[in-house]
Amino acid sequence: MEYRVKDRVPEVAGLLSIISLALVFGAALGAIPKSLLPRAPAWVLSVIPFVNAIISGLAILTIGAGWYWIRGGRIARHRAAMLTSVVLFAVFLTLYLYKVALQGPTPFTGPAAIRQFAYLPLLAIHITLAIICVPLLYYVLLLAMTRPIQEIPQTRHPTIGRIAASLWLVSFTLGIVVYLLLYVVY
Template identity: 35%
Template sequence: MEWVERLPTFNALCNASSAALLITGYLFIRQGRIAQHRLCMLSALAASLLFLAGYLTYHAYHGTTRFPDLGLVRTVYLTILTTHTILAIAIVPMVVMTLHRAFTARFDRHKAIARWTLPLWLYVSVTGVLIYFFLYVWYPTGATS
């Protein structure tokens, strides 16, 4: 299925979009532009959910992609992948809690957790793009397991 092979690029674009929207949303709230902040953050969530759908679909059809054994480069890749994966799991309840506090107008508590949620979510989005570049641009192998 040719469309499945395009999903990694789609997923990277979703991650990049999420990162850009998170940064833009942060800048908006710093300027007091609450409506624009809300729109950016909800759009970042939508981009992340689209990524997740694409990621799960890709791996359901394609399986895993093995990174070549390139010594230090592989070590760097696996370090990024490991931290990305752990934080991607950890960020889910944080995003839910951050959104819940915003939607229930508990803005002091929203701000307190958002200080942690934003940088971690941003890290996950940016490292998702880096992982794409490692696997499909800089060191493509096509090997699956």
């Protein structure tokens, strides 16, 4: 029996999500041995948060542009913007996980009240939305990549895509706020 990704989009998206999230949690929880990772100079590690804030801002722009273009029927531009957004997300995540795997999470050094009532809730929402976005992004990406353009509007791509884009925008925005709290304000 022949199986094609086109016929198994939810299953493939689920499998890719499990693999991706296992890598994310493995790096974040220190399960990936540091000896397996190349060691970058300290200055490279120190600029990763700033670079990731820039990447997040660019991703917000490309997601917004992709949303704008699809509403205007400009499919090629929408596709280019959303693929750019996915690449930006992958670069962001790679850099973030590399830094966290080598150095651990950055501690919040601001006041305890700000940590408890602002920083931790914002961070929790940011992380939760980022986790939720992973399977949604795989799903809409696989739908878009396995079907002719004229078939995509008849799939769940438009509906799930709107949800994914909204959550993605909020997650990237909160990521910038977390960056500002960790590295600029405190």
